[in-house]
Amino acid sequence: MSFTKLTASAVALAVSATAVAARDNIHIAGSSTVLPYASIVAEAFGENTDFPTPVVESGGSSAGLKKFCQGVGENYTDIANASRRIKDKEIAACAENGVTDIIEVRIGYDGIVFASQANGPAFAAFTPSDIFNALAPKVMVDGALADNPYTQWSDFNADLPAVDILAFIPGTKHGTREVFEEKVIAAGCEATGAFEAMLDAGMSEDEAENACLEVRTDGRSVDIDGDYTETLASIDANANAIGVFGLAFYENNTDKLKLASMSGVMPSTETIASGAYPVSRPLYFYLKKAHIGVIPGLKLFAQFFVADELAGPDGPLAQYGLVSDPKLAETQALVEAEVTLN
Amino acid sequence: MTDTNASRTAPKASLLTIDSHTKRRQAAEKRFRVYGIVAIVIGMLFLAVLAVSIIRSGLPAFTKTIVEVEFTLTQDEFDAAEKQLFKTKAYAGYFNAALLTKLREQGLDVEVDAKAIERILGKTGGTIREFYRANTEQIGQPVAFKLAAASRVDGYFKGRVSRDTLQDSRFMQLSDLDLVDALYSAGIIRQVFNWTFITGADSGVDNPGGAGIGASVVGSFFMMLVVLGLSLPIGVAASIYLEEFAPQNRITDFIEVNISNLAAVPSIVYGILGLSIFIQVMHLPQSAPLVGGLVLTLMTLPRIIIPARAALKAVPPSIRDAALGVGASKVQTVFHHVLPLATPGILTGLIIGLGQALGETAPLLLIGMVGFVARGYPDGFIAGFTDPNSAMPAQIYTWAARADVGFYEKAWGGIIILLIFLLTMNILAVILRRKFERRW
Secondary structure, three states: OEEEEEEEHHHHHHHHHHHHHHHHHOOOEEEEEOOOHHHHHHHHHHHOOOOOOOEEOOOHHHHHHHOOOOOOOOOOEEEEOOOOOHHHHHHHHHHOOOOOOOEEEEEEEEEEEEEEEEEOOOOOOOOHHHHHHHHHHEEEEEEEEOOOOEEEEHHHHOOOOOOOEEEEOOOOOOHHOOOOOOOHHHHHHHHHHHHHHHHHHHOHHHHHHHOOEEEEEEEEEEEEEOOOHHHHHHHHHOOOOEEEEEEHHHHHHHOEEEEEOOOOOOOOHHHHHHHOOOEEEEEEEEEHHHHHHHOOOOOHHHHHHHHHHHHOOOOEEEEEEOOOOOOOOHHHHHHHHHEEEE | OOOHHHHHHOOOOOOOOHHHHHHHHHHHHHHHHHHHHHHHHHHHHHHHHHHHHHHHHHHHHHHHEEEEEEEOOOOOHHHHHOOOOHHHHHHHHHHHHHHHHHHHHHHHOOOHHHHHHHHHEEHHHHHHHHHHHHOHOOOEEEEEEEEEEEEHHHHHOOOOOOOOOOOOOOOOHHHHHHHHHHHHOOEEEEEEEHHHHHHHOOOOOOOOOOOOHHHHHHHHHHHHHHHHHHHHHHHEEEHHHHHHHHHHHHHHHHHHHHHHHHHHOHHHHHEEEEHHHHHHHHOOOOOHHHHHHHHHHHHHHHHHHHHHHHHHHHOOHHHHHHHHOOOEEEOHHHHHHHHHHHHHHHHHHHHHHHHHHHHHHHHHHHHOEEEEOOOOOOHHHHHHHHHHOOOHHHHHHHHOOOOOOOOOOOHHHHHHHHHHHHHHHHHHHHHHHHHOOOOO
């Protein structure tokens, strides 16, 4: 066996591969919440057009946008999926690397639901205050701010079952966490009067807002950094626990989970589309205008994604659990005209 | 002659009676043997539990539920479908309508409606369109299609879904199961061996019936080619130089320490390196087995160099002395005498290194091989290295994280395929090692 020959051929191979330029497939990265929808569209795109099936990476909204903002060219992703809007900071980071013309496409809405084991205790109705009382490190007790004394749900709301508090919530790297904090914890903080009490105690508004979003660290609130499957496994193992899921994930696992309402509204595609269910968020993807015309089929993919046949109320995305956007036509026009941010 | 000293020091016990000291020693020996057996039994038990659970959870992946129907597509329908944006949905629509008419004609004693058929059939449009695009002469002819049933129908036959646990949802309703039962007894729905799983590529999250591991097996294969082609020559050359030629000084000591350190570096670190060097500086394609292979080569190298050096060191010095004694040069000594004797040891190291590389997911995360990569098979040998593809462990990881339970069994089935791949690789290595083995 000649080592020199082997090495030489391996090196030659690497060099020849470098020469093979011109990426012919669309490259997408970002939110794990958008990933299922993007994969459905990518598969359909590969089946319905002559372009190759796009590659969709997971990894989270922030990681996806970071990758997206690293530069323009074939070696950088074309599309970033995000379960939240792009931040000004990220737009600035993009601009620094020459990524300027960004097209923002809203594909629909996602509901965030609270669910527990299907045959577990009866968690039927929550309010943001309940979740805040259960998970915050400091809550209102007898009109004053105190360290959270509650160990059971029934301690603060007699309608809830008398079981130990245990909640599996999305970890800080999830886009879901922000919605959870903003629409549930912060709302609960204000509704219980804790926010007022913090301000009265001499905190500035910013400090109070941040203090509101903290969760207790005594093990009753557990951050899940993985996917919803990990949350489901934790719920499976803890009969008394509640978990935070996406509506689509719940609908795929109705035999194992049961839903609780929030502020009296049961989550469903209808209540989320109408805005009645409070904990929902828009889902986006971001597209580099500079890549349109360079990467084959990129614009068609964007149009395909938001077409009525895909993202509309009867399309496969809605079938899987996406709450379709009532203003989809506007988004379609925006993609058609390649309207960029700002 | 009285030897008082001797009588005092002489052992009171004879060899035939066992004293307490000997007893203790023998007991300790026995205990140790029991520990050993217990350790082995525990190990085997874990292995058995693992094997049983993998096979039990993974076997369902190798069967699938299909709906077999004869269907004729007219030229007009073909043209109309091809004009639409979402063509596959149009094909699925024609197929569903044909099935509905057929079932009404057959007169099943359960109610059939279009929505129920849509729920029972999986995503069929892609398969139908692909068939007619490849076989345009079949348009207008009756063709017997075998199409994957929906995930929950499949789950019903595999025990994942039952009448007791099924909740009415838009995916499946309780009444649909009556229809499924009727179709099953009519022979339209049946279970077959799942070739798609072995030969196919990944599918969208709403289509577990169409998911296959074949494409990622090819991805792993090309990655292993790169790892083998680079890490074997580089690793062996490095270890021969360090072991046989390099002078003993601070620099070589420093290199040695660092090789040992590199072997312990977490694999994700190599992924970051791969992203920043191979993709962003060298502009190699993303998600390509070539880059995956390069990253895994970096990871595998120290793990090959260390056992290779140990194997070289284990060759008796007398062999070298004899070769040098009869006038061989240093290079001749190494390549004609030392290296052949060290080959079995080097191969063992190589196999452990490759096995680790084959199962590695973490470094692939950062170079874009984990996620939804469903391009199918590469067009040629070179394209195999550069076309986006996934790898087996990455594919398994992706499936395990999906919401539809249908993918869960696919993940376990993927593990079975991965283990078969690994076993084949190991058997090859054992055969090679036997061939090279020499005793002295």
